[in-house]
Amino acid sequence: MTDDFDGELGFEPAVPATGAEPSAAARGPQRRPTLRRKLAAAAVLTGALGAMGGSYAAFAASSGAANQPSSAQQIAEGRQLFENSCITCHGANLQGVVGRGPTLLGVGGAAAYFQVSTGRMPLAQQGPEANRKPPMFTEAQTEALAAYVQSVGGGTAAPTGNLRGSSADIAVGGDLFRLNCASCHGVTFKGAPLSAGKYAPSLYPSTDKQMYTAMLTGPESMPVFSDNQITPDQKKAIIAYVQNIKASKDPGGEGIGRIGPVSEAVVIWVAGVGALMIAILWIGAKSQ
Amino acid sequence: MTTTSPVTNPPRRTQPRTPAGKMGKFVDDRLNVAGPLRKQLNKVFPDHWSFMMGEIALYSFIVLLLTGTFLTFFFDPSQTEVVYNGRYVPMQGIEMSRAYASTLDISFDVRGGLVIRQIHHWAALMFVAAMMIHMFRVFFTGAFRKPREFNWLIGLGLLALGIVEGFAGYSLPDDLLSGTGLRIADAIMLSIPVVGTWVSFLVFGGTFPGHIFLDRLYIAHVLLIPGIILALISAHLALVVRQKHSQFPGNGRTEHQVSGERVYPIYAAKAGGFFFIVFAALAALGAFAQINPIWLFGPYQPSQVSSGSQPDWYMMFLDGSTRLFPSWEIRLWGHTLPPLFWPTVVLPGILGAMAALYPFIEARMTRDYQHHNLLQRPRDVPVRTSLGLMAITFYVVLFLSGGNDIIAHVFDISLNAMTWGGRIALLILPPIAYAATYRICLGLQRHDREVLEHGIETGIIKVLPTGEYIEVHQPLGPTDDHGHGLLEYSGTPVPKRMNQLGVMSPVKLIRGFFYPVTEKPELQAAIDEADAAETSQRQHQLTE
Numbered sequence: 001m002t003d004d005f006d007g008e009l010g011f012e013p014a015v016p017a018t019g020a021e022p023s024a025a026a027r028g029p030q031r032r033p034t035l036r037r038k039l040a041a042a043a044v045l046t047g048a049l050g051a052m053g054g055s056y057a058a059f060a061a062s063s064g065a066a067n068q069p070s071s072a073q074q075i076a077e078g079r080q081l082f083e084n085s086c087i088t089c090h091g092a093n094l095q096g097v098v099g100r101g102p103t104l105l106g107v108g109g110a111a112a113y114f115q116v117s118t119g120r121m122p123l124a125q126q127g128p129e130a131n132r133k134p135p136m137f138t139e140a141q142t143e144a145l146a147a148y149v150q151s152v153g154g155g156t157a158a159p160t161g162n163l164r165g166s167s168a169d170i171a172v173g174g175d176l177f178r179l180n181c182a183s184c185h186g187v188t189f190k191g192a193p194l195s196a197g198k199y200a201p202s203l204y205p206s207t208d209k210q211m212y213t214a215m216l217t218g219p220e221s222m223p224v225f226s227d228n229q230i231t232p233d234q235k236k237a238i239i240a241y242v243q244n245i246k247a248s249k250d251p252g253g254e255g256i257g258r259i260g261p262v263s264e265a266v267v268i269w270v271a272g273v274g275a276l277m278i279a280i281l282w283i284g285a286k287s288q
Numbered sequence: 289m290t291t292t293s294p295v296t297n298p299p300r301r302t303q304p305r306t307p308a309g310k311m312g313k314f315v316d317d318r319l320n321v322a323g324p325l326r327k328q329l330n331k332v333f334p335d336h337w338s339f340m341m342g343e344i345a346l347y348s349f350i351v352l353l354l355t356g357t358f359l360t361f362f363f364d365p366s367q368t369e370v371v372y373n374g375r376y377v378p379m380q381g382i383e384m385s386r387a388y389a390s391t392l393d394i395s396f397d398v399r400g401g402l403v404i405r406q407i408h409h410w411a412a413l414m415f416v417a418a419m420m421i422h423m424f425r426v427f428f429t430g431a432f433r434k435p436r437e438f439n440w441l442i443g444l445g446l447l448a449l450g451i452v453e454g455f456a457g458y459s460l461p462d463d464l465l466s467g468t469g470l471r472i473a474d475a476i477m478l479s480i481p482v483v484g485t486w487v488s489f490l491v492f493g494g495t496f497p498g499h500i501f502l503d504r505l506y507i508a509h510v511l512l513i514p515g516i517i518l519a520l521i522s523a524h525l526a527l528v529v530r531q532k533h534s535q536f537p538g539n540g541r542t543e544h545q546v547s548g549e550r551v552y553p554i555y556a557a558k559a560g561g562f563f564f565i566v567f568a569a570l571a572a573l574g575a576f577a578q579i580n581p582i583w584l585f586g587p588y589q590p591s592q593v594s595s596g597s598q599p600d601w602y603m604m605f606l607d608g609s610t611r612l613f614p615s616w617e618i619r620l621w622g623h624t625l626p627p628l629f630w631p632t633v634v635l636p637g638i639l640g641a642m643a644a645l646y647p648f649i650e651a652r653m654t655r656d657y658q659h660h661n662l663l664q665r666p667r668d669v670p671v672r673t674s675l676g677l678m679a680i681t682f683y684v685v686l687f688l689s690g691g692n693d694i695i696a697h698v699f700d701i702s703l704n705a706m707t708w709g710g711r712i713a714l715l716i717l718p719p720i721a722y723a724a725t726y727r728i729c730l731g732l733q734r735h736d737r738e739v740l741e742h743g744i745e746t747g748i749i750k751v752l753p754t755g756e757y758i759e760v761h762q763p764l765g766p767t768d769d770h771g772h773g774l775l776e777y778s779g780t781p782v783p784k785r786m787n788q789l790g791v792m793s794p795v796k797l798i799r800g801f802f803y804p805v806t807e808k809p810e811l812q813a814a815i816d817e818a819d820a821a822e823t824s825q826r827q828h829q830l831t832e
Binding site: 128167170171172174175178179182183184185186187188190191192193194195196197199200241244245248250251252253254255256258259260261262263264265267268269271272273275276279280281283284285 | 335336337338340341344377378379380381382395396402406410413414417418421464465558561562565566569570573575576577578579580581584585586589591592593594595596597598599600601604691693694696697702703704
């Protein structure tokens, strides 16, 4: 989103602090979404409801260049799903409905993918934060919806391919996680509350793609971690760390929630002190 | 077996014949210790299950010394930066202090290191917990009264030192959690008006975190504080020996006479056995429950922090008070009083002072300056018991508020609601606890009197020839002409159910709650026979 404005307002995109081919890779896709968004908006505004035609398909395919091209069929399927399940709150043209849901123009396929695949959308109820729940759509349907949202409004597209770094990246990913993510999700990513009912969720149910799209789009209370801030390789390293720790066993025995001193306090008072209280009652009973 | 002190044994005149006896004579011939030692070993300790809570603390401390000594072989408190190359993959290649790296090594590369580390940490939590419940026992039974005020104060000192010692241990591994804790400790020092900055500079040798602090903390943790704790424990126990252990009133137990088991062999066997039970419980926790997984927390970097960072349980009440206290910043005469100052310096200061002064305040308020060797049942001193429950309620609200983010997250409650709930509960619940406890104490007192007067409910309902239904009560002792008991309340438990007649052991009380405790079969048969005979005789009389 901010990337789009960079192009329009004539700013040079900031050089990523962490290196890794800054201009060519980063700048190219940034200009294309702007063009694509304008054309897409124009297409919608002219009421071209027969947009599944050949020219539109060709256009959509060429605009999604950085990622897997979405086929016209996929977009059509996404549109069908959208009109069945999303249109009430987000509007026929993704422009949003006052009091119900925000516009989806410009949010991009990545955000749509995250929200739908984690079950947050369709929304159960308005509240401080959308909760994760079993997703309503299959993975293919979710991708179709994302492709449709991407095709209409443009924005940050959902990534494809392998999103998890190699085992060599785990340690670096851990350091990045503690620096960027632990202050909300917690160092063992069990989640934590924010103010007034908002919260940072646990990452234990999250897939690679969900974590990646969350970092890209900053859903709910989360900030956006753009590719300038955390490069794609670093994102993949963070995902490698999280998935590695999730899969690892606890060498010290029962993990008791991996949340540190609070659960340890419960264990020492209930199990530890409790057991020894029973022991002294037993010994005390022998005295009479 | 109950023995009454003082005990005098006839002197042995024969020569020892067993190997142990010969060895004893060999030692005694050279050191001449048999006389005083015999006196000590024959010393009588009163027995009650609640007297063993302090022992848990003592044995946990011994476990701490044993496991801690093992850990010192491998731990290096240096803050020198190294690159980790140990066995734990998710940390390989990460820069960290030698303190953190050596803790990782203890956890993953030293044989048995992790389980010893975990036992050490669980024992630390148990040490403070046991001291606290021991303190509750002493408080609620009035064991702190004259002449034992010194031991109350020494005990409070031990509790405070135990908390400081535990926090030092929590801070040593230099992981993200301990570094965050030290950062907060530094902030608390800084919050002290006028001298705060200088105190912080003095402790950290400059600005936080500095390069020397862990070395200082290490010596404090392994030598200085344990040494003081050991000295205070010795003084604590010496005073118990000197002043004799307090006891509940009862058979042979008066203000002037101690009744219980001799130190050797019964008490020594019990205490020795209980040591191994405590050790086993701590070892089981260390083996089966993971504690302080520092490898998940990462090395301390001042730029990093984790949500849900809590101190160990005994510090959590200060975390809670900080979370609940409003953010009032006061500026006076060019000095700032930060909001952190009140909940972390003033509040524990007040709580500690109130606890230390309580024995003297109570003596003044009740004008009771007598010697007391007999303990009181909590119900018999409702004001003290209610004050204690009030204090515990206050503490528990603070303690729970220290983990209010975890509670909010787990139970899906707004964190703001938790904070406000904690603030309101902190002011409202303690008085409610006082009032409720007071009523419960009075109710229990009255029930004791009622049973003494009317006897125990037997559960047998009788129909009188007039058609009236009455419940048969079993008097506890001689009765007057109206059938009212003549026994006075004497500060001892009153049996409330038939099961409790003759047995007041807590286990049998629990067992008898669900079904009647029957005697041995042959004995029970004899009792049944006698009952039947008595019943038939009575019926015989009625028919006559």
